[in-house]
Amino acid sequence: MIPVAFDYEKVKTVEEAIAALSGDDLKILAGGHSLIPAMKLRLSRPGKLIDIGGITALKDIKEEDGEIVIGAGATHADIMYHNLIRTHLPFFTEGAATIGDMQVRNWGTIGGSLAHADPAADWPAMVLAADATIEMQGVKGRRNIKATEFFTGLFATVLEPNELITAVRIAIPPDGTKSTYQKFAQPASRFALAACAVMRFPDGRTNIAFTGVGDHAFRDTGAEQAISGKAIDDASVEAAMLAALQNVDVMSDHYASEPYRRHLSKVYLKKALMAVKS
Ligand SMILES: Cc1cc2nc3c(=O)[nH]c(=O)nc-3n(C[C@H](O)[C@H](O)[C@H](O)COP(=O)(O)OP(=O)(O)OC[C@H]3O[C@@H](n4cnc5c(N)ncnc54)[C@H](O)[C@@H]3O)c2cc1C
Incomplete structure (x- = not known):
């Protein structure tokens, strides 16, 4: 697993990085923990890496x-x-x-x-x-x-x-804001099979976001509307779970089928809402 040959430049300031990025066929290198594996698998073949790790x-x-x-x-x-x-x-x-x-x-x-x-x-x-x-x-x-x-x-x-x-x-969230991140992790990589982030403000506004569920992370406005401004109790959590993931194309792969991942996501929404309950 060796990447194709590439050029490399290490920059020390944002300005140097911007100047270096004016060419073609370039990729920024930060921690390298997604890019280098992708290059080794030849899923990515940049001609040159601009290393911003020293900025x-x-x-x-x-x-x-x-x-x-x-x-x-x-x-x-x-x-x-x-x-x-x-x-x-x-x-x-x-x-x-x-x-x-x-x-x-x-x-x-x-x-x-x-x-x-x-x-x-x-x-x-x-x-x-x-x-x-x-x-x-x-x-x-x-x-x-x-x-x-x-x-x-x-x-x-x-x-x-x-x-x-x-x-x-x-x-900076107002005093009394509560937040939580609840994740069902793939046991080897620790990436999310389904995860839910919730931020609940003192006035009851509730931001809800999922990852691991669709083709990209998203805010779930249906679930947010169902719970925002209401006390968190069995009925409101049930309503949020019902409202969640409407019109979301839930992923299916060899780790989790579409129905299983949908179910898991709603369970993790419930865990998250219970975690921010006053
Ligand atoms: C074994 C393993 C387990 C992992 N488990 C998890 C996990 O549980 N959860 C999780 O979220 N992630 C996980 N990751 C991914 C890890 O968090 C990566 O470090 C991260 O996704 C990418 O950050 P990086 O700094 O390493 O970016 P790099 O790999 O250096 O770059 C990734 C991409 O972002 C671009 N890029 C980097 N920095 C910038 C920037 N500032 N501006 C514009 N473009 C930029 C690069 O050009 C490249 O396309 C795992 C990775 C490995 C190898």
């Missing part, structure tokens, strides 16, 4: 103007162990701890996970439930886009080929 500015996790800003180069472990995250977004701490194994968590980055858009990856559901904004920069300049508009299909996003994710921004 220290992309690793920052900070509070800025009422938002938590997570640099795209922060690893799963950086996020998992960060106090700001534990305080304001405890479900990110919980969810990061479920990603792969220690080696994957120490190398893989949030930016790489979002850009790769694996249908079973964990960060997409968490950033959707947090109503995050994704910050990007490319040869044409900067732009910000809501996570709800970022994922477009199987391994597909709105990112342009020569564009870099620089950060994920999340408004």
